[in-house]
Amino acid sequence: MTRARAQSLLWLAQRASAAVLAACVGVHLATMIIAVRGGLTAAEILSRTRGSVAWAAFYGVFVRAVAIHAPIGIRTVVAEMRGGHHRVVDGIALVFGVVLAVLGTRAIVAVTGT
Amino acid sequence: MTQQTDPHRPATLSVRVWRGSGEGAYAVYDVPRRPSQTVLDVVTHIQRQIDPTLAYRYACRVGMCGSCAMTVNGRARWTCRTHVEAVAADDALTIGPLAHLPVIRDLVTDMREFFDKWARAKGAFVPAATHALTSSPSPMSAAGPSQGANCTPSGGSPAARAASVGAHTAGRGEKKSGAPAPRIAMDDFVRIDPASKARRAADAAIECIGCGICYASCDVVAWNRAYLGPAALNRAWTLHNDPRDGARTERLAAIAGDAGCHACHTHQSCTERCPKKLAPTASIAGLKRAVAQALVSGELA
Numbered sequence: 194m195t196r197a198r199a200q201s202l203l204w205l206a207q208r209a210s211a212a213v214l215a216a217c218v219g220v221h222l223a224t225m226i227i228a229v230r231g232g233l234t235a236a237e238i239l240s241r242t243r244g245s246v247a248w249a250a251f252y253g254v255f256v257r258a259v260a261i262h263a264p265i266g267i268r269t270v271v272a273e274m275r276g277g278h279h280r281v282v283d284g285i286a287l288v289f290g291v292v293l294a295v296l297g298t299r300a301i302v303a304v305t306g307t
Numbered sequence: 308m309t310q311q312t313d314p315h316r317p318a319t320l321s322v323r324v325w326r327g328s329g330e331g332a333y334a335v336y337d338v339p340r341r342p343s344q345t346v347l348d349v350v351t352h353i354q355r356q357i358d359p360t361l362a363y364r365y366a367c368r369v370g371m372c373g374s375c376a377m378t379v380n381g382r383a384r385w386t387c388r389t390h391v392e393a394v395a396a397d398d399a400l401t402i403g404p405l406a407h408l409p410v411i412r413d414l415v416t417d418m419r420e421f422f423d424k425w426a427r428a429k430g431a432f433v434p435a436a437t438h439a440l441t442s443s444p445s446p447m448s449a450a451g452p453s454q455g456a457n458c459t460p461s462g463g464s465p466a467a468r469a470a471s472v473g474a475h476t477a478g479r480g481e482k483k484s485g486a487p488a489p490r491i492a493m494d495d496f497v498r499i500d501p502a503s504k505a506r507r508a509a510d511a512a513i514e515c516i517g518c519g520i521c522y523a524s525c526d527v528v529a530w531n532r533a534y535l536g537p538a539a540l541n542r543a544w545t546l547h548n549d550p551r552d553g554a555r556t557e558r559l560a561a562i563a564g565d566a567g568c569h570a571c572h573t574h575q576s577c578t579e580r581c582p583k584k585l586a587p588t589a590s591i592a593g594l595k596r597a598v599a600q601a602l603v604s605g606e607l608a
Contacts, residue, residue, distance in 0.1 A: 198607050201598050210386035252550075272565070273530035 203265050210262035217255040242304045249305035256297030264290035316340065317398050318389040320391065322349055324361065325403040328410045333401065334358075346379050346394065348384035350402060350414065370582065377414050377542040378403040383391030385582040405523040421519050421536070429561045432546060435553030497551050509548040512541050512590045514583045521587050533566035537587035538579035540568055544590035547597055555559035559594075559601050568594040582594035 226239065242248045268286035275282060324374050334559055336353050347365055354361040365375035370388040377386050379400050380394055391400065408416035481511040499506050519573035521537035522528055543562045546552050562568050568591045577587040 195560065195608060197560045197563040197567070198602065199604055200569060201607065204569040204595070205599055205602060233395075270564075273527075 202270075204299055207265040210258040210265075213254065213258040214262055217251070217258060219278065220251065221255065244307045245305055249301055252297075252301045252305070256301060259297060260290050260294035263293060294302065310375065317567055319398075320349065322353065323399070323401040324350070324353060324414070325410075326361070326413055328412050331410075331413075333403075340346055340391070340398075344391045346377070346384065346389045346391060346400065346402065347375050349391060349400060350386065354444045359413070362412040371516060373516030374444075374487045376405055376518040376520050376523070377407060378523065381523060383520040383580055387521065388582065404560060407523050407525070407528045410422065416519070421522050421538070422517070424535045424539040425517075425542055427561060428535045428543045428567070429554055429558040430539055430542040430546065432549070433554035433557075434553055435551055479574060492517060504549065505548040508593060509545045512545045512585055513585070514540055515585060518582065520580050520582060524576040526574055527570050528571055531566065531570050534570045535567055536563060536593065537571075540571075540594060541585065541587040541590040544593050547594065555608055556601070557606055559598055562594055563598045563607065568598065571595075 228241075264286040268282055269287050271285055272279075272282045316590045318340060319337040324332055324336060326334045336357055338349050338352050338357075341348070341536050347368065349388045350361070350363050351365075356362065363375075363377070365387060366372040367578055368375075368387045370385060373385070374384060377385075379386065379389060384394070386402075394400070400416065403412045404414050404416045408418065408420060409589075411417050427486070438440075503509075515538060517538060519538065525534075525537055527534050540562055543558055547555055547558060571588070571591045573588055575588045575593070578585070581587065598607060
């Protein structure tokens with residue numbers, strides 16, 4: 194794969210994940226607003242989410258979109274601050290993405306697992 | 308000419324001008340104010356009346372050549388069409404060379420980097436191969452596909468055109484002897500609907516004069532030295548919309564990626580400051596869409 198194609202695919206992935214995030218953030222914000230009406234306690238939240246395949250799937254998509262979108266942006270920010278694109282920048286972005294994916298997945302398991 | 312005088316306006320301008328190359332300092336000059344005075348008039352006055360060693364660049368003085376761009380009060384402008392009245396609010400001017408380009412001396416920048424990036428963005432028209440010729444064999448078709456532009460009636464290279472003329476002459480000679488005259492197949496002009504989407508897109512971006520103001524105004528150029536910049540990408544967009552051009556895929560590969568259209572953050576400084584009122588940001592957005600389509604279709608390998 195040429196560098197132009199690879200970098201263009203990254204741009205496309207960031208745009209596509211942004212579209213997914215726009216929907217996910219909307220649902221997430223609406224859920225928070227609705228959820229606090231009955232009092233916001235950990236027990237109440239967990240009673241709704243534990244064992245819920247739907248919430249696990251929704252936040253699974255959310256976390257994946259974040260893990261794709263944010264590192265590509267970080268890659269650009271770091272590259273512009275450092276003055277050029279290098280393997281180090283790609284490495285930083287990759288590690289950042291893996292960390293987001295792992296932490297996000299861990300949170301989903303904690304909230305929706307039984 | 309009747310000189311309009313404002314009794315509250317000072318008779319002179321205080322003008323700070325960058326002197327030196329990479330290292331230097333601003334020198335202060337007092338320049339008499341005149342009606343309809345442009346910033347280029349001010350610089351010319353300093354060079355001709357005060358300090359002949361001042362280096363600056365200009366040519367047409369009417370906003371066509373794009374050579375007189377400088378930084379005026381912190382903003383890149385074409386100085387020949389910028390009236391002092393419009394920019395010297397406190398009767399003071401600070402004039403420097405364009406940003407993001409090496410300074411040769413005083414107000415003269417080295418534009419090589421700027422125009423080299425036009426070349427890297429494949430900013431030259433590449434004629435498409437002429438259409439297949441469907442008429443009877445002729446020296447042109449027998450010689451293989453022409454490399455000439457299909458926008459010209461005769462298509463082919465000068466050598467091919469010369470061959471066709473020779474054949475035509477020979478044909479007439481043969482006609483005298485009774486043999487059928489070979490038809491000289493000529494590729495026609497490409498017919499472009501002025502109202503077509505591609506033509507309108509090219510029209511909107513075509514009037515660039517290469518002044519470098521967009522390049523000097525672009526933050527991304529400062530952060531990413533490999534970035535091709537708004538002017539080069541704008542040029543690529545005009546060629547992308549030219550159906551006569553035969554290098555669309557190569558050009559998309561050249562302008563895609565971290566140093567190309569995808570580096571643009573859509574700050575729109577180029578669009579705001581372009582003296583020709585072009586919108587390089589829109590051109591770059593068009594290139595992003597074109598690259599995305601090429602990715603999906605597999606055209607961009």
